[in-house]
Amino acid sequence: MNKGDTVIARIDSLSHEGLGVARVDGKAVFIEGALPGERVRFQVTKRRKSYDLGRTLDIIETSPERVAPRCRYFGICGGCSFQHLRAEAQLPAKEQVLRDNLERIGKVEPETWLAPLTGAHWGYRRKARLGVRVVEKKGGVIVGFREKSRSFITPLASCEVLDPRISTLLPALRELITGLSQPNRIPQIEVAAGDDSVALAFRHLVPLTASDNRQLADFARQYGLQVFRQSGRPDALEPVWPAEARPLVYLLPDFGLELEFAPADFIQVNAELNRKMVGRALQLLDPQPGDSILDLFCGLGNFTLPIARRAGRVVGVEADEALIAKARHNSGHNGIENAEFQLGDLYHEDAPNPWGDERFGKWLLDPPRTGAIEVVKRLPDQGGPQRIVYVSCNPATLARDSEVLVHAKGYRLKAAGAMDMFPHTSHVEAMALFERPD
Numbered sequence: 001m002n003k004g005d006t007v008i009a010r011i012d013s014l015s016h017e018g019l020g021v022a023r024v025d026g027k028a029v030f031i032e033g034a035l036p037g038e039r040v041r042f043q044v045t046k047r048r049k050s051y052d053l054g055r056t057l058d059i060i061e062t063s064p065e066r067v068a069p070r071c072r073y074f075g076i077c078g079g080c081s082f083q084h085l086r087a088e089a090q091l092p093a094k095e096q097v098l099r100d101n102l103e104r105i106g107k108v109e110p111e112t113w114l115a116p117l118t119g120a121h122w123g124y125r126r127k128a129r130l131g132v133r134v135v136e137k138k139g140g141v142i143v144g145f146r147e148k149s150r151s152f153i154t155p156l157a158s159c160e161v162l163d164p165r166i167s168t169l170l171p172a173l174r175e176l177i178t179g180l181s182q183p184n185r186i187p188q189i190e191v192a193a194g195d196d197s198v199a200l201a202f203r204h205l206v207p208l209t210a211s212d213n214r215q216l217a218d219f220a221r222q223y224g225l226q227v228f229r230q231s232g233r234p235d236a237l238e239p240v241w242p243a244e245a246r247p248l249v250y251l252l253p254d255f256g257l258e259l260e261f262a263p264a265d266f267i268q269v270n271a272e273l274n275r276k277m278v279g280r281a282l283q284l285l286d287p288q289p290g291d292s293i294l295d296l297f298c299g300l301g302n303f304t305l306p307i308a309r310r311a312g313r314v315v316g317v318e319a320d321e322a323l324i325a326k327a328r329h330n331s332g333h334n335g336i337e338n339a340e341f342q343l344g345d346l347y348h349e350d351a352p353n354p355w356g357d358e359r360f361g362k363w364l365l366d367p368p369r370t371g372a373i374e375v376v377k378r379l380p381d382q383g384g385p386q387r388i389v390y391v392s393c394n395p396a397t398l399a400r401d402s403e404v405l406v407h408a409k410g411y412r413l414k415a416a417g418a419m420d421m422f423p424h425t426s427h428v429e430a431m432a433l434f435e436r437p438d
């Protein structure tokens, strides 16, 4: 098989990135646009030593799970990879990814599988970074997400997974930027939607003119938005309109909490799933008034503050200074007095080491994609927390860390389950419960 060849194959499974996997002459081929069970004619696009890549040209036998993608940019835009697969069939595929990783990398199997957490399939994304480019042959200013496997931007007039309050702004944003003095010096817009207001932060590489600022303020007023400009660090935002914006907020009603956040702050992208995820984490952690609990990678307190409502005491640790400040503020804002927050780089060996303190009988871990191996390895071989709830946005690192927890530190993997935080994308979020046998 050579690059450019056209080949027919039967698809056996779905890869972790949402590609159809076939075997041709004993070698794996990852084929864009193909689903398990289908027979497709594909073109070989890349050859590698241990696998090849291909793109579907036509489908000879169609999977019953195939549906027409709702979005007309599907296949070009890098945002989604699963719109051609029935939404209800995406979750079993993601569970399979989790299962495979735990088995292959972690050499572990949960004692119980948790029912997956799901929510609305469309319009769920409340936080995003939109790219902006000026491309004359595409009609001038384009606003959208990066294309699959290329650095171009897909010009979007709408986006089915974005919160509709943001998606419906896309054509107007394009028009707005076209009218600014130097559209090609606006590389991106950070968008963030709170429960009751939407903020946009325009990155600009040259100073904005008085007319630019006026147009941005008019836009904010016309659409009822908060608009910021950002010339330096991502978290250094200057308000354009209103001069003093009411902070963005999201509610966690089950815990009577209102969390404030800034447009550049990390928040969980899917509000509905976040509520369910926090509820599930608290159920597994089961905080009691006598408990002291540690929340590592705590961000602005998304889990810490709900824990504080139920536990005796909770300590959150986080590396981002702005998020620690926000967590402390959110704690006071909600009248919480039993939560403490410590700034610290948990990947650094000089990190604050509250986990040496045996009073923390329960931990919550919610690391970034790189996982928490540094933390997990520093757990004592004896003692240590009785219970760990691990929230993961990368099954490969969850599996790697599970291997250490189970095979080196003596924990049992009591339960694990997938969460569909990002429908139609290949992202797999998961939660796992580890317990020490007494």
Ligand SMILES: C[S@@+](CC[C@H](N)C(=O)[O-])C[C@H]1O[C@@H](n2cnc3c(N)ncnc32)[C@H](O)[C@@H]1O
Binding pocket: 266, 267, 268, 297, 298, 299, 300, 301, 302, 303, 317, 318, 319, 320, 323, 344, 345, 346, 347, 348, 366, 367, 368, 393
């Ligand atoms: C997946 S987010 C979770 C945040 C929070 N638990 C939430 O639900 O909103 C991961 C967090 O880890 C923080 N983080 C990344 N690297 C870190 C490090 N080396 N030490 C401590 N925190 C870190 C990030 O700033 C981010 O807030």
